[in-house]
Amino acid sequence: MLNNLINGGLGFANGVRVSAGMINGPHSISPDAHKASTVSRGHELHRVLHNSWRDRPCVCACLGMAAFEVRLFFMSFYLRLLFARSKRGIYLTIFHTSSLMGRLTAGVVSAYVSIPNAVVGCSFISSAVVFSIIGLRSVAGVALMGISYDYFLEVVLIALIAPLISYLTPEDLDIGVRIGISFTMSGIGSLFGAPICGVVLTSHYIWWRPAVLAGSIATCGTILLISMQFILKFRQKTAGMGAV
Numbered sequence: 001m002l003n004n005l006i007n008g009g010l011g012f013a014n015g016v017r018v019s020a021g022m023i024n025g026p027h028s029i030s031p032d033a034h035k036a037s038t039v040s041r042g043h044e045l046h047r048v049l050h051n052s053w054r055d056r057p058c059v060c061a062c063l064g065m066a067a068f069e070v071r072l073f074f075m076s077f078y079l080r081l082l083f084a085r086s087k088r089g090i091y092l093t094i095f096h097t098s099s100l101m102g103r104l105t106a107g108v109v110s111a112y113v114s115i116p117n118a119v120v121g122c123s124f125i126s127s128a129v130v131f132s133i134i135g136l137r138s139v140a141g142v143a144l145m146g147i148s149y150d151y152f153l154e155v156v157l158i159a160l161i162a163p164l165i166s167y168l169t170p171e172d173l174d175i176g177v178r179i180g181i182s183f184t185m186s187g188i189g190s191l192f193g194a195p196i197c198g199v200v201l202t203s204h205y206i207w208w209r210p211a212v213l214a215g216s217i218a219t220c221g222t223i224l225l226i227s228m229q230f231i232l233k234f235r236q237k238t239a240g241m242g243a244v
Contacts, residue, residue: 095150
């Protein structure tokens with residue numbers, strides 16, 4: 001539907017505005033319709049926020065996910081726009097199938113290599129895939145890149161972001177607040193990522209420019225996630241030495 005709006009009489013700008021309005025409408029109603037079973041007290045919420053921002057692995061994870069969100073919609077929207085312009089809708093089906101496989105296998109992968117290792121590895125691969133758009137010369141190459149990107153993207157941002165935050169949270173009662181913080185940070189990255197990449201792309205569809213921008217920011221996110229893993233390893237080593 002979005003592609004038809006963009007390529008139809010509304011144009012790109014108005015089509016995106018209509019799509020954004022349709023999404024924001026239900027989101028604006030949902031807070032009033034939702035009634036939580038328990039209401040956290042103000043001092044408890046302040047305590048969780050204070051502890052979260054002092055927890056360096058949690059901060060690195062939240063900032064890393066926010067950086068990944070910056071390049072999320074560049075690949076998701078603009079690659080689909082590229083295929084929509086070339087009238088090759090079959091590749092969109094292939095991309096969605098790859099995303100489904102990523103969600104289904106995320107649990108199996110994390111069970112063998114642990115959640116932090118799975119997130120770091122998939123984030124590194126997906127960041128490298130973003131840069132590969134610079135050297136694309138064929139439709140088959142774009143399809144292969146899209147399949148790889150969608151698979152590893154689903155593992156990192158969709159399937160394992162909440163388990164990762166849960167893994168980093170020492171107290172079970174704080175998991176909900178910390179997941180909310182992580183998604184808030186990710187939302188900020190999503191808010192600014194797509195428009196900036198769209199401006200850099202220009203109306204002439206110069207793909208390497210947003211690819212370099214999005215890939216560089218995604219690489220920064222990977223570095224933050226690697227830092228998170230190093231801090232976790234250091235904590236485990238220190239705890240082991242203390243136990244001895």
